[in-house]
Amino acid sequence: MEQYPRRLLTVVTEAVLERDLLGELEALGVRGYTITDARGRGSRGTRQSDWAQDGNIRIEIVCEPALAARVAARLRERYYDHYAMILFMQDVSVLRPEKF
Amino acid sequence: MEQYPRRLLTVVTEAVLERDLLGELEALGVRGYTITDARGRGSRGTRQSDWAQDGNIRIEIVCEPALAARVAARLRERYYDHYAMILFMQDVSVLRPEKF
Amino acid sequence: MEQYPRRLLTVVTEAVLERDLLGELEALGVRGYTITDARGRGSRGTRQSDWAQDGNIRIEIVCEPALAARVAARLRERYYDHYAMILFMQDVSVLRPEKF
Amino acid sequence: MTGIDPVICFFIFGIAAGLARADLRLPGAIYEFVSTVLLLAIGLKGGVELARDTGGMPLVELAGVLSIGLLLPLPVFAIARMIGRLSRADSASLAAHYGSVSVGTFAVVMGYLTTRGIPYEARAPVWVVLLEVPAILVGILLARGISKDVAWDKLARELLLGRSIVLLLGGLAIGWVSGPEGTQSIQPFFFGLFKGILSLFLLEMGLIAASHLPTLRRHGLFIAGFGLVMPLLGAGVGILVGLLLGLSTGGTTVLATLAASASYIAAPAAIRTAVPEANPALSLTASLAVTFPFNIIFGIPLYQQLAVSLHG
Amino acid sequence: MTGIDPVICFFIFGIAAGLARADLRLPGAIYEFVSTVLLLAIGLKGGVELARDTGGMPLVELAGVLSIGLLLPLPVFAIARMIGRLSRADSASLAAHYGSVSVGTFAVVMGYLTTRGIPYEARAPVWVVLLEVPAILVGILLARGISKDVAWDKLARELLLGRSIVLLLGGLAIGWVSGPEGTQSIQPFFFGLFKGILSLFLLEMGLIAASHLPTLRRHGLFIAGFGLVMPLLGAGVGILVGLLLGLSTGGTTVLATLAASASYIAAPAAIRTAVPEANPALSLTASLAVTFPFNIIFGIPLYQQLAVSLHG
């Protein structure tokens, strides 16, 4: 069973951005993503999920490395300065390259 | 502190499959897994978690590479055609190799 | 856009440990983490999240490899014997090295 | 203006808010809470009434009700296959959904009759229990044949242990054992709040139904027509059986409504795993976004009128 | 001792538990449940009263209420900018928060007047709807200018489809259509439990407010003073408009309370995306941890007294 290399981009950010970010991703050509609700702590303090207002979301995107880099660049440009947000990237293997 | 290589298999699929999939994993000899509730979007459209019926789950399995490949192959064979499902694999390091 | 290597440490363990663990992380100098609620199965049986008492949490920490190793060593020393807990590590790329 | 039941208004409100893409998602836990309370309340109410009652359920009634679940899927399948030219799997899936029942619809007809003071058989929740599973098994049989691939016993067991059946039966048993006086202390919660909780439930169902309406556009007119005609067929069968069994007018209305209703929880989940090649959007859209609204807004009053005039 | 309303006690209890770092986090789903029921109940109550009433809302009242939302942000902005020496973005954010309203505060004033048997205009929930959005738009305008960067139509649409407005309007419509008799069956849930549900809500708000108090220390005295003075300004404006419009004493109290209240849900969310450079902790702390407690504990009785004496 052959495995194909792709890139996994993980973004953790403020839940309030969800709608906007998904629009952004779509515009950049991202075809799939997975979201989980999260809480955490970082340079902008502690973010709890008790109150939807204050929670984080964790978005995962599996895609071509070039697209991952484009998404990362866009998010950095538009959101880094003013929002709680981190992102990191990893190499992953997938079975059906046409999906990602 | 020595670290040992293992494989992390992540599966995102329909919540309705949970019971069946866990049976499948057990039959294949998987000894541990972690599940989180998720939502997302892919080739089969948007899946929200508001209504349990429609949500996704995200399953992580840390194991030997060979077992990860076997699990992936089985899932591909049995579920890919008819269910919303993606899977991807990564190399990870663990501390206690006997556990995985 | 340059990417910098860091280490991602993922810990899955009993929800009841959350408060203690976060204190531990702080003491070790960890500056950020992300937590999601999870359920799962391992050598200490099945852990459901229906009852907060019984659930798991999944903690992710992106940091310098040395710090990740230190955290892993401390958790192993203090918690492995008596608690349901696994941890694994991966290499990741980040954009803003000063954050992690 | 007193004619418009507020619980129906909540449903219409949910649909409207959903279609307008209002920021009104309700967390899954609320849905679970509300639906659990409703199912228990329905069961309890039936059980309390049964405890008052002396007679049991005649065997012929059991057979009559079961036969609806076993036979109604057949014409549904035939119509989907021949007129709709759908695949065998999709037709079987629709047969399972429309042969089975919707407890949400049952809650609305219960409220409808209670508000108007129309009596119906106390054992009606038992009909729901009897009707939920058989059609799903028949549907899977229509898709798979008497195949050894299907783990029939495991499947039947899981279906019979599904949420709605278990909560209904649990409520029935508790209501029956504790009786009218015993349950007095829990009546403010389960009976006093019933319609309020039902309002929240229908608000959520409206939002969910709205989120499935876009699929309707994609699947064309057939599914819309199907979702409007099938309940009429089901209601006809239900009224017929009700009259044959000698049920009260209220009971006939309930049975007609049940037969007219389509499952949107038990059937989708079971068909999803047992007949994976069926398109889940198709049957869910028909049952949730067409038949459910039709039944609770127009169907129930219509079936009640029919039951009255045919009862003559 | 009968003077201390238990719902206020719940709020103080929540603050105390939060400050003591007690293990008392309530899951988000409970907050959603409780706030949804409150919003629907407020709307329903207004709708039911409107159905009794014959007169509509005079156009001049519409204009008067809207003008509060459009104009109140201006002095708020000026004070923040000049006296507080805050950045333009932060000042605009505060203007949006304090020009808009808090439905939680409205629920408390409703309960306050009802308990004391003081009548107020049935259409008061409509004022909430009218007051929520305009100030937020004005605030964004103050930050951005008439910039093309802002997608004004999309923004307005999203704001008007926000949770609280949609639930209030939905409740209003249902209450109005179904009327006093029609809603009888859902009154035990929505009206009978109102104050109990409000207690839970205020307990949660207390916990949330407490978790924002530490920020207060960081941002110094200005924000505390601001959070105490602005509601007085708002209340003054509200009473003035109420008197000019010829509202009842109760209605004047409500309008004063609304004007005095600051948004902690709609405004923060909208400003977060439209004016990202504003510090969200600043405005949220002022509105949630200072103004909200002040209003529900001290403000409401004060505004009512003022309304009574000025009405004389």
Next chain:
Amino acid sequence: MTGIDPVICFFIFGIAAGLARADLRLPGAIYEFVSTVLLLAIGLKGGVELARDTGGMPLVELAGVLSIGLLLPLPVFAIARMIGRLSRADSASLAAHYGSVSVGTFAVVMGYLTTRGIPYEARAPVWVVLLEVPAILVGILLARGISKDVAWDKLARELLLGRSIVLLLGGLAIGWVSGPEGTQSIQPFFFGLFKGILSLFLLEMGLIAASHLPTLRRHGLFIAGFGLVMPLLGAGVGILVGLLLGLSTGGTTVLATLAASASYIAAPAAIRTAVPEANPALSLTASLAVTFPFNIIFGIPLYQQLAVSLHG
């Protein structure tokens, strides 16, 4: 048939559904909601009664109740260690669990006495507060000795700020401050729905207990016997102290039930972190799957009978 309390039926139903592996998981948020409301209601009820009352709590009663929490762990520890031959850690864990109390059991005995019109001391919720923590500290002491490794002050602080204590005390204070008239508006929610909410709570507890029953098989007969005998010992001690303190029959029943009950929330959490080498399944299974069911089904009526006959 009126003898079977429906709330107990809900518990048995939950156990049965759990054992049958029915598809009946309730989301954690529902458990939080239901248990929060119960704890607040218990506190409120006590507070309201205390506001009516003129006398405070005699110091001797405080000492008597506290002594149960401090001393009961000792025989429990001895029995587990000597007869059960369990490790020191496991014995200490059991001592902590059985010396502490279960608020769920308290809610059931409250409902039991109220339904039968048997009066009991209004300050009973204070006993719960007094009994929850001391035994846990004693248990940890038994496991660790007066070790410097244990951060005793931090531990005691966290225990005293635990959910159940905080909610009980909060409810008590609010009920006491607001009094019978003040709380009238929130009584439909907190008092009117009490038994209905308790039903849902016990349904969940039944499901949770059932999920811990399989462990019972693994840990053999000792834990089952222990879970049945310890409550009798505790009840004996409770009745004795109740009689010595001159409590009413109802109050003696309550104190006996509290002493007989075992903690399944506060103790497990605290022991898990302070005595990690204790096997959590052992003590949780005994307290949750054996003692809790025994107490609410058989124990309470038994303790009440004993209290009556010994009171004579």
